[in-house]
Amino acid sequence: xxxxxxxxxxxxxxxxxxxxxxxxxxxxxxxxxxxxxxxxxxxxxxxxxxxxxxxxxxxxxxxxxxxxxxxxxxxxxxxxxxxxxxxxxxxxxxxxxxxxxxxxxxxxxxxxxxxxxxxxxxxxxxxxxxxxxxxxxxxxxxxxxxxxxxxxxxxxxxxxxxxxxxxxxxxxxxxxxxxxxxxxxxxxxxxxxxxxxxxxxxxxxxxxxxxxxxxxxxxxxxxxxxxxxxxxxxxxxxxxxxxxxxxxxxxxxxxxxxxxxxxxxxxxxxxxxxxxxxxxxxxxxxxxxxxxxxxxxxxxxxxxxxxxxxxxxxxxxxxxxxxxxxxxxxxxxxxxxxxxxxxxxxxxxxxxxxx
Numbered sequence: 001x002x003x004x005x006x007x008x009x010x011x012x013x014x015x016x017x018x019x020x021x022x023x024x025x026x027x028x029x030x031x032x033x034x035x036x037x038x039x040x041x042x043x044x045x046x047x048x049x050x051x052x053x054x055x056x057x058x059x060x061x062x063x064x065x066x067x068x069x070x071x072x073x074x075x076x077x078x079x080x081x082x083x084x085x086x087x088x089x090x091x092x093x094x095x096x097x098x099x100x101x102x103x104x105x106x107x108x109x110x111x112x113x114x115x116x117x118x119x120x121x122x123x124x125x126x127x128x129x130x131x132x133x134x135x136x137x138x139x140x141x142x143x144x145x146x147x148x149x150x151x152x153x154x155x156x157x158x159x160x161x162x163x164x165x166x167x168x169x170x171x172x173x174x175x176x177x178x179x180x181x182x183x184x185x186x187x188x189x190x191x192x193x194x195x196x197x198x199x200x201x202x203x204x205x206x207x208x209x210x211x212x213x214x215x216x217x218x219x220x221x222x223x224x225x226x227x228x229x230x231x232x233x234x235x236x237x238x239x240x241x242x243x244x245x246x247x248x249x250x251x252x253x254x255x256x257x258x259x260x261x262x263x264x265x266x267x268x269x270x271x272x273x274x275x276x277x278x279x280x281x282x283x284x285x286x287x288x289x290x291x292x293x294x295x296x297x298x299x300x301x302x303x304x305x306x307x308x309x310x311x312x313x314x315x316x317x318x319x320x321x322x323x324x325x326x327x328x329x330x331x332x333x334x335x336x337x338x339x340x341x342x343x344x345x346x347x348x349x350x351x352x353x354x355x
Contacts, residue, residue, distance in 0.1 A: 008037040012044040015267045027220045029264050038260055045263035045293030052271045053295050056337035057329065058345075059322065060109045060144070060275070060298045061102030065090045065131075069115030071148070074181050075171075075212060077242035078115045084244035089117065092131055099135045101302040105322050108342040109142040109165070110135065111298070116148035125154045129161045136162030141339075142346060144205070149186075149193045155200040164346060165233070166197040169207040173225040174218040181212060194229055203349055207235035210261050211253025219261060223268050232349045233273040233296070236261035240280060255285070259292040266293030273345070283328045291332055297325060 011025045021029075032038055066089045067078045078085045090098075099110045112131065114120060120128050128147055136143055144165035145158060155166065170190060171181050178187045194204050206229060208222040226234045238258035241248045265274055276289030278299040286297065300322065322336075329335060 004032070005034065005037055005040075008032055008040060012040060012267070015044060015270075016047065018270065021268055023220065023224060026223055026264065026268060027216065029267070030216045030219045030223075030260075032260075038256065041267070042259060042263045042292050045266035046291060048266055048270050049293050049295055053337075055334050056295075056341055057290065057334050058108045058273065058296045058337055058342050059106070059300055059325070060111050060296060061099075061105065061107035061300045061302070062111050062113055062298065063090070063095055063098045063102070063302075064113050065095050066114040066117040066120055068117040068119065070118050070121075071116055071185065072183050074183065074246040075209060075239060075242065077245065079245060082242075082244040089119065092134060095131060096135055096138055098302045099139050099141075102300065103139045103141055105300065105303070106336070107141070107300055107322075108337070108339055109144055110139065111144040111146070111165075111167070113144070113146050113167070121147060121150070125150055125158070129154075129157050132158060132163050133161040142342070149189055152196050152200065155193075155197050155202060159201050164203055165205055166194070166202040167205040167207075167233075168194050168197070169205075169235075170222070170225070171207070171209045172212065172214055172218060173208070173222045174214060177213055177218065181209070191225075191229070194231065198230060201350070203232045203346060204229070205233035205235070206231035207237060208261075209239050210236050210258045211239040212247070212250075223261075223264060226265075227269055231269075231272070232346075233275065234265050234269050235275045235277075236265055237277060238280065255281070255288065259288060262289055262292040262294050283324075286325075287328055287332050290329075290334060300325075 007028055011021060011028055015021060029041055032041065067085055067087050068089060069078050069080050071079055072081050073079045102110050125147055128145065132143055132145060142164040143162055144167055145163050146167040168190060172178050175187050194206060197204050206226045236258060238253050238255065240252055241250055262274060273296050274294045275296040275298045276286055276294035278286060278297065303321065326336060
């Protein structure tokens with residue numbers, strides 16, 4: 001035990017010096033089981049986040065504009081085969097209205113998130129491209145989109161319309177497990193789309209699920225792959241079973257597994273943005289994820305709206321109010337950053353690229 005703890009401490013010391021960790025070192029952190037080793041990993045992640053971002057965090061607003069989807073993902077509540085999903089598709093005027101509300105609430109970014117809706121994706125995503133331009137022209141905030149795998153020409157048009165971020169989660173970098181989670185989808189095509197997006201000048205968000213059948217080797221591989229792609233925003237989210245999906249009977253992983261993955265993400269991708277979702281465990285869960293190294297709060301939705309999130313939460317509505325979030329940030333010594341600080345952050349990504 002002492003020798004194992006010494007190895008972890010040596011690796012963490014290397015990370016604190018800003019040095020890139022090797023595969024074997026990342027695997028050692030992922031494999032750590034003892035409470036003291038995990039605690040030191042999380043503490044190191046906090047220190048690294050503070051070095052790069054101080055005590056400031058960013059907040060993202062969600063406009064879930066369509067819950068229609070062409071895919072049959074085993075984990076997703078809004079997959080095409082789930083009869084329980086509440087299906088809707090917002091009009092452009094509704095999307096703009098909600099986006100303006102989010103701007104008034106003080107978010108740093110508006111995420112025009114969606115299922116891979118065949119109607120929106122038709123004609124080379126023309127309606128989505130037009131929507132991005134309308135919202136960007138009206139509110140002037142950074143915009144994120146998540147249309148799934150699209151071609152290079154669409155990526156360029158999205159960029160020209162005002163899109164800043166392209167979100168495309170792999171969920172796992174284990175090919176066999178990917179084929180189970182994202183049946184009928186192509187692993188290489190999805191991975192390559194992120195590389196193409198970066199080449200088009202878009203910032204990229206990648207992410208993995210924790211607790212979906214992966215082992216420690218898989219988790220280490222995912223961490224390394226996201227770093228290799230150079231995603232400017234990376235996330236690890238614990239699996240939550242969803243009614244009507246093929247994985248609804250599978251249990252969620254221990255929260256500590258997700259917290260450890262967030263911490264190791266921070267240690268391996270030190271100056272990246274790392275989200276903590278509001279869709280899962282409420283205020284205390286949010287605090288724990290932030291204390292593990294995350295620095296972006298996602299899933300803020302417009303006041304009094306009935307928009308859904310990425311899961312099927314039946315609570316948390318007050319938790320999505322910015323003033324309520326501030327109270328819980330104060331408890332752990334964090335503050336919401338200025339819009340200027342966020343703009344400076346993403347401008348660095350855009351002008352210098354990922355090292």
